[in-house]
Amino acid sequence: MQSGWFEEREELIRTHSREACYGQQLSPLGWQVYDRAMPEALQHFDAEWLVRRMSTPQYWLSHYRRRRRYGGHATVRINPLNASRVLCEGEFNTAYVRGLARALLRRGESECIVYRAGPALEPRSECTSWEGLRFPLQQVIDGHRARYHPPPGNPSAWSIPTGPNCHHSIRAVEPPDR
Helix, strand or coil: CHHHHHHHHHHHHHCCCHHHHCCCCECHHHHHHHHHHHHHHHHHCCHHHHHHHHCCHHHECCEEEEECCCCCEEEEECCHHHHHHHHHHHHHHHHHHHHHHHHHHHCCCCEEEEEECCCCCCCCHHHHCCCCCEEEHHHHHHCCCCCCCCCCCCCCCCCCCCCCCCCEEEEECCCCCC
């Protein structure tokens, strides 16, 4: 998982598209800490550790501009703990899904099962309908970030997780002898 994350990170940096993909609210110091903390979380810890590690206010911009539904923009204050949770849970799961799919393919497996990895404030019916179903691992890899990156993405593409705040992940298919 860690090597896949590093590969994607380098590609996003090389193409100058990382901030368009994720982390728009990180400060320059936040990017430095995130780039050290994410591989450590993937190798030794979990998403909760990463959330705690990244929740320091200095790692985040104080405000951002958000487009209003009916036109114009609003300046919104950033809550570091909420911003950390959204970024870290989503990116940890995204790296986990891609890494596990690649590892399972190398092991000779061809499918995985989608499951809900955590509670959602507003469950999405689309990915909820995938829970417990098998999907080809190559489809998981091919759909990596396809809905939103590169911008504008393809909203109709199959992708797990489907985007920010998606709480679905994948697991290996259990062998029939269990």
